Amino acid sequence: MTKRPEPRQDLALLASYHSPQVDVEVRLSTNEAPQGPPVEFMTALAEAVAALPLHRYPDRSAEKLRNALAQRYGRKMDEVFVANGSNEVLQSLLLTYGGPGRSLALFEPTYGMHAQIARTTGTTVLARPRQDDFSLAPHTVAEVVEAEQPDVVFLCSPNNPTGTQDPPGLVEDTLAQVQSYGGLLLVDEAYGQFADQSAVSLIGESRSLVVSRTFSKTWALAGVRLGYLLGPAWCVSELEKASLPYHLGALTQAAGLLALDYQEEMDARVDFLRSERQRVFSVLKTLPVTVWPSDTNFILFRPEEKEGRVVWQKLLDRSILIRDFSAEPGLAGCLRVTMGTSQENNQFLAALEEVLS
Ligand SMILES: *Cc1c(COP(=O)(O)O)cnc(C)c1O
Numbered sequence: 151m152t153k154r155p156e157p158r159q160d161l162a163l164l165a166s167y168h169s170p171q172v173d174v175e176v177r178l179s180t181n182e183a184p185q186g187p188p189v190e191f192m193t194a195l196a197e198a199v200a201a202l203p204l205h206r207y208p209d210r211s212a213e214k215l216r217n218a219l220a221q222r223y224g225r226k227m228d229e230v231f232v233a234n235g236s237n238e239v240l241q242s243l244l245l246t247y248g249g250p251g252r253s254l255a256l257f258e259p260t261y262g263m264h265a266q267i268a269r270t271t272g273t274t275v276l277a278r279p280r281q282d283d284f285s286l287a288p289h290t291v292a293e294v295v296e297a298e299q300p301d302v303v304f305l306c307s308p309n310n311p312t313g314t315q316d317p318p319g320l321v322e323d324t325l326a327q328v329q330s331y332g333g334l335l336l337v338d339e340a341y342g343q344f345a346d347q348s349a350v351s352l353i354g355e356s357r358s359l360v361v362s363r364t365f366s367k368t369w370a371l372a373g374v375r376l377g378y379l380l381g382p383a384w385c386v387s388e389l390e391k392a393s394l395p396y397h398l399g400a401l402t403q404a405a406g407l408l409a410l411d412y413q414e415e416m417d418a419r420v421d422f423l424r425s426e427r428q429r430v431f432s433v434l435k436t437l438p439v440t441v442w443p444s445d446t447n448f449i450l451f452r453p454e455e456k457e458g459r460v461v462w463q464k465l466l467d468r469s470i471l472i473r474d475f476s477a478e479p480g481l482a483g484c485l486r487v488t489m490g491t492s493q494e495n496n497q498f499l500a501a502l503e504e505v506l507s
Contacts, residue, residue: 160269175469176494181310181341181448183370183423184490188415191408198404208400211390215398215407219378222410223350228383231390232398232406236340236364236377240304241267243360243379245392247302247334248273255300257286259480261310261338276300279480284312284442284450288320295327303328306338308345311475311486313444321349321359329358334385337361341446343368343420355382367447368420369409376406423447426489433499438506448488450475453506458483464505470498 170179186192216230233239244267248254253274256264260280268275278294280286286309295303303324307316321337328335337349339361349361360381366372376398379389409416427444434441434451441451453461458476462485465472472488475481487498 160272170471172466172471174466174471176490176497177471178488178490178494178498179471179473179486180372181367181446181488182372183367183419183447184488184494185370185419187370187409188412191412191415194408194411195405198408199401202400202404204400206400207396208398208403210396212398212403215403216378218407218410219380223380225353225380226383228386229353229380231379231381231386232403233377233379233393234375234398234402235366236338236362236379237263237267238375238397239362239377239379239389240264240336240338241271242389242392243334243336243362244268244271244273244302246388252301253298254302254304255291255294255298256304257290257306259284259312259475259478260304260306261340262478264304264306264338273302280309280312284309284314286316286320288317288323291320291324292327295324295333299331299333300328301333303333303335304338305335306340307347307349308341308445310340310446311448311450311473311481311484313442313446313448313450315345315347315445318347321352325352325357325359332358334358334360340364340367343416344424344447345445350380353380353382355384357382358385360385365406365409369416370419371405371409374402374405376402423489426492426495430487430489430495430499437503448486450481450484450486452483452485456506458485461485461502461505465498465501468501468505470501472498 212232215232216227219230220227233242248271250272253276254268255276257280258277265275276294276298278290305316308314325335342348342363353359360379362379364377431449438454439451462474473486475484
């Protein structure tokens with residue numbers, strides 16, 4: 151008789167994170183960039199890859215990439231941690247500062263992977279709600295930090311999937327609080343390049359603050375899997391201890407390093423996506439939906455007269471995939487659309503109008 155091994159009980163309870171990957175004409179579901187990276191980048195990458203000594207392990211400390219990132223933000227290399235997507239950054243952070251017997255405070259609805267990564271690392275999740283309009287009330291943060299002294303606090307600004315930035319001053323106030331008992335504050339800025347405020351300038355050796363960012367959204371490199379964290383050197387060196395040796399491949403390092411040479415193109419794309427966001431937002435305002443303002447490359451909305459799930463399905467029937475949050479706690483009926491090319495956005499708007507009428 152054979153007996154199949156049981157996975158960890160706490161993992162078995164988790165529904166795995168999934169955004170359906172189906173074949174559609176218009177894919178506006180995972181906040182990716184609508185266009186591939188610049189052609190010149192792809193050519194330069196092919197050349198760089200051809201010259202890579204792939205029989206050797208990559209640079210274990212990814213020095214060139216970290217130096218280039220450090221320069222971009224006016225920081226030093228030892229204040230930069232790099233990993234396979236910012237999800238791996240967050241995992242390394244919770245392996246290091248979370249774990250069994252430790253806790254993470256977060257504010258829902260927010261990025262679902264935050265709680266998921268916490269649970270896979272055995273970290274207790276202290277979830278607190280945002281306001282009805284999805285803004286984050288400073289007293290909500292202050293209360294959980296004071297009452298529970300969480301080891302780690304995650305803010306997400308601009309927040310996914312709701313789209314808005316946290317109120318000014320929240321990072322400073324929360325930081326003062328967590329530092330009083332030895333906690334750590336992370337600000338997830340996956341959409342930082344779309345926003346007009348950032349916590350990066352607050353980083354310093356005497357501050358328990360780290361900021362995570364990614365190449366997946368703005369840099370049009372979701373397929374590469376590259377994310378990074380900016381923070382005090384003492385924290386970065388602890389994160390490195392929790393990482394597997396050579397965790398960031400030579401191909402990933404090369405792609406990230408090259409991408410940084412295309413800042414102007416990337417900025418132009420961000421500008422374009424912001425203007426599309428304004429345009430799509432104005433049209434949504436004229437339809438029977440509630441729509442929330444956004445500082446990102448996506449918009450959250452809720453059909454008022456029809457069920458969210460039904461609208462989502464009818465869009466999918468028209469080969470348009472957006473993200474369905476309608477059954478998620480705190481997001482009843484809500485859908486999220488990522489900004490695509492002008493044509494894709496027009497297709498989405500036309501189909502939505504038809505579905506809602
Ligand atoms: C997309 C996203 C990430 C993770 O992206 P990676 O592809 O793993 O870099 C992290 N945080 C938020 C809020 C996101 O939306």
